Amino acid sequence: QVQLVESGGDLVQAGGSLGLSCEGFERTAPSTMAWFRQAPGKERTFVAATTRGGSKFYADSVKGRFSITRENARNTLFLQMSSLKPEDTAVYFCAAFVGYCSARSCSDRRLYNYWGQGTQVTVSS
Numbered sequence: 001q002v003q004l005v006e007s008g009g010d011l012v013q014a015g016g017s018l019g020l021s022c023e024g025f026e027r028t029a030p031s032t033m034a035w036f037r038q039a040p041g042k043e044r045t046f047v048a049a050t051t052r053g054g055s056k057f058y059a060d061s062v063k064g065r066f067s068i069t070r071e072n073a074r075n076t077l078f079l080q081m082s083s084l085k086p087e088d089t090a091v092y093f094c095a096a097f098v099g100y101c102s103a104r105s106c107s108d109r110r111l112y113n114y115w116g117q118g119t120q121v122t123v124s125s
Helices: none
Strands: 005-007 011-013 018-023 032-038 044-051 056-058 066-071 076-081 090-097 119-124
Touching (some): 005 090, 032 066, 032 076
Parallel strands (some): 011 119
Antiparallel strands (some): 005 018, 044 056, 066 076
16 A cells, blocks of 8 residues: 655745655555645646656646755655745645546646645745
């Protein structure tokens, strides 16, 4: 059973940077790993995804500011966030599934069957 654990959430000022990590994958990391976020009172939305083959996809709202990486040897997923804005405030979740997706489908949270408990990111203005 895969139990994902996120870390790195914090309170940061607008314009600042923050890095998130996700661990708990089994010996072989799933094919597709992703980050989603959920702001208070809103639906969980896609942030970024990466496939084992190295493809990366981002939500338009974070392109150029966030970077998703994976370290297969350590079965760890990262999200480096910069130029943070108050609207980035949310609980950030890592997710994964055994399979591949495209730029269009990776954002569909129904594909993902492994989820972490989330880590809070708060950006103050």
